[in-house]
Amino acid sequence: MLYRVEGIVIRSMDYGENNKIVTLLCDSGGKAGVLVRGAKKVKSRYGSLSQPFTYGEFQFIRGKGLGTLQHGEMIQSHHALRGQLDLSAFASYIAELTDRTLQEDESSAFLFQQLKACFAAMQEGKDPAIVSHLYEMRILELAGYSPELEECVQCGNRVGPFVLSGGAGGILCSRCRHRDPGALSLGETAHKLLRLFQRMDIRRLGNIAVSPETKAELKASMRSLMDHQLGLQLKSRGFLDQLDKLV
Structure with a gap:
């Protein structure tokens, strides 16, 4: 079956001598693995589409497993x-977090x-740490672990x-x-920002x-929230x- 999607490359790996396999987060919300033939060749037509963080249009044929790219166009190279x-x-941390959190058949x-x-x-040029925390909140929400930041989780006290x-x-x-x-000390400003992050659309x-x-x-x-609620071991976080x- 032929698929035509907008997608963002969240993982890219070498496959064979000249090819790459990319994992896309698609505009439908699901993930898709796509083989890009010849992506490693110097004059590859689609080499740029196999780069991490690339946002583009992808057309690929897919059966039950891996898809094969037929055509693609760059939208934003990042x-x-x-x-x-x-x-x-x-960006590597965000991409790995997305890949590890979202299952193949999940859609968002x-x-x-x-x-x-x-x-x-x-x-x-916006602060990447702040942007990352906003995105982490979205991931916690997607996973069903959105934190309680309005009242005490034990007694409901709001003071x-x-x-x-x-x-x-x-x-x-x-x-x-x-x-x-x-438990960690939480200043008033940090608390207000965490509540803001919980409500804010990154756009x-x-x-x-x-x-x-x-x-x-x-x-x-x-x-602390990510470690306790998701417990993921991410190589990219170690680099951060x-x-x-x-x-």
């Missing part, structure tokens, strides 16, 4: 996401739009101060914080200036951590 080390690290057209907006925002418990999946008030000795993101202290709180909070140590 060259900067491959050419700048920090952007490449964040909204997630496709959010991934497209995520890469576009990074390309435009702070609060701490963030990744294991409990949300905030704990001062009366309940003893239930998780490892509406403007420029947000965040202090280094608040960014550190946001990173620790999102890391190494990059942080060099800054």
Whole structure:
């Protein structure tokens, strides 16, 4: 059967001497594996379509398994996401997170739009850490683990101060914080931003200036939620951590 989709390359791997296999997140929301013949050749017509983070139109024939590309057109290369080390690290993390979270038969057209907006925002120079946290919130929501950030997960208290418990999946008030000795301190600004991230469509993101202290709180909070709720071991996140140590 012939498929015609818009897709974003979230994984690309060599196959044989001259070919590549790409994994696409399609505008329908599903994933598709597609063989791009001759992609590694210098004069390949479709070599650029097999590059990570590429957004394009893909036509491929597919039976029960892997598809084979018949025709394709570039829409956005996202060259900067491959050419700048920090952007490449964040984009690789987002792509791997998407690939590992979304099953082959799952469908979320909204997630496709959010991934497209995520890469576009990074390309435009918006803070990649903030963009990544917004996308992580979308992933938690898709997986059914959207955190409780409005009231204490134990007693329902809405009066702070609060701490963030990744294991409990949300905030704990001062009366309940003893239930998780490892809960993280959560300043008022970081708490407000986390609630904003939970509601915000990435396509509406403007420029947000965040202090280094608040960014550190946001990173620790999102890391705790992702680790406790999803428990994924991602190679790309290790590279991000190494990059942080060099800054």
